[in-house]
Amino acid sequence: MGSAKVAELRTTKGKVIFIMGTTGSGKTKLSVDLALQFKGEIVNSDKIQVYRGGDIITNKASEIERRGIRHHLLGFIEDTDADFTTDDFCHHVQVSIKEIINRNSIPIIAGGSNSYIKALVEDPIINFRAKYDCCFLWLDASLLVIYAHVSRRVDQMVEAGVLHELRRMFVPGADYECGIRRAIGAREMDSYFMAEINNEDEITKKVLLEAGIKDIKENTCKLVDRQTEKIEHLKNELGWDMHRLDVTSVLQKSGKEAENAWTAFVLEPSLSIVGGFLNKDNEI
Known part of the structure; x- marks a missing residue:
């Protein structure tokens, strides 16, 4: 096989980063940090944050927290009584991913609706893994601390x-x-x-x-339990290669100490993991 053909094969699959974890674990912060570092755009995967309004109760990232990063599927549904289904999510997220990659940016999917993520990645019709290489980051913490x-x-x-x-x-x-x-x-x-x-x-x-x-x-603590169980199911039963990052020490601290812990235990390891993932050629 000629070198040109080999090069073509190595670039046929796009790369997508997933940031998973329970509510309150820091998914929004990490997604923005990584987007700033790697020219990324963020795709919301929280099925409640897709609706317009309710910014406090749905914990949407504020304009300040977004730090100029383009966000997709965030507060874009006007009808707050409409049902945003798994199929709706899978359709919209695939459109967003293609748009992002066409801009030579990196799609970063972040949110707590793990059943939606599972449907996207595991659906045999979508065949997501045939189209994209995936990097899964899991922000985890001691349950009592979270x-x-x-x-x-x-x-x-x-x-x-x-x-x-x-x-x-x-x-x-x-x-x-x-x-x-x-x-x-x-x-x-x-x-x-x-x-x-x-x-x-x-x-x-x-x-x-x-x-x-x-x-x-x-009920928020019960949600934490359900989210944790779903992620462990994806890792242990479906074999997803999860990069676990322990945010326990971050959540136990405040102010400058929390920021230092975030940099040491979350951000720097994530930059290393994602950097390696993005620089690695697709296997032939």
């Missing part, structure tokens, strides 16, 4: 005004099984907002508010 972290984050969301955001979304008798109302927080605050509408006394409302916030924290 539980504490996401619970603190719920308190921060309350301070940031998430109740006002949820109140604007609230509709009595709404379906919490579709659209943006699948977000943790919408169903949990239903009783509290109904108490407001019914002019219940302040003590009753206070009790319902505290119960709703407690439920948000508990």
Whole structure:
């Protein structure tokens, strides 16, 4: 086989980076860090963040956090009651990947909807691995530490005004099984907002508010469990080659210490892994 033909074979497959992990593990931060380093564009793989609005409750990256990086499939669905299915995701993400690669950029897929990622990569009709080489980064942490972290984050969301955001979304008798109302927080605050509408006394409302916030924290921890189980299934049962990065020490610290831990235990290893992946020729 001639050298030109060999070169052609080596460049037929694109390269795609996946950043996986539970809610609160730092997927957004790492995706932006890597995009800045490797001329990447980020494709959202969170099935709730595809909807417009609800920026606090869905934990969308702010404009400041995006740092000028182009994002795809983020807040692009106007109808917040519409159902964004697995098939919808697989269609849109493939379109985005082709657009990104055509701009000679690197697609970085980041988000917590692991069932959607599994469908994309494993579907025999899509045949994703025949078209793209994949690099999977897994941000993992001690469960007790991530539980504490996401619970603190719920308190921060309350301070940031998430109740006002949820109140604007609230509709009595709404379906919490579709659209943006699948977000943790919408169903949990239903009783509290109904108490407001019914002019219940302040003590009753206070009790319902505290119960709703407690439920948000508990259900977020349950989400962490489900996400972890799905990633372990992909790694252990389906044989995905996951590069595990332990963010436990990052979540246990704050301020400059957290940033230093992020650089040492997450960013620098990720830069090495992704750099090697991007520089490695496709196998013939």
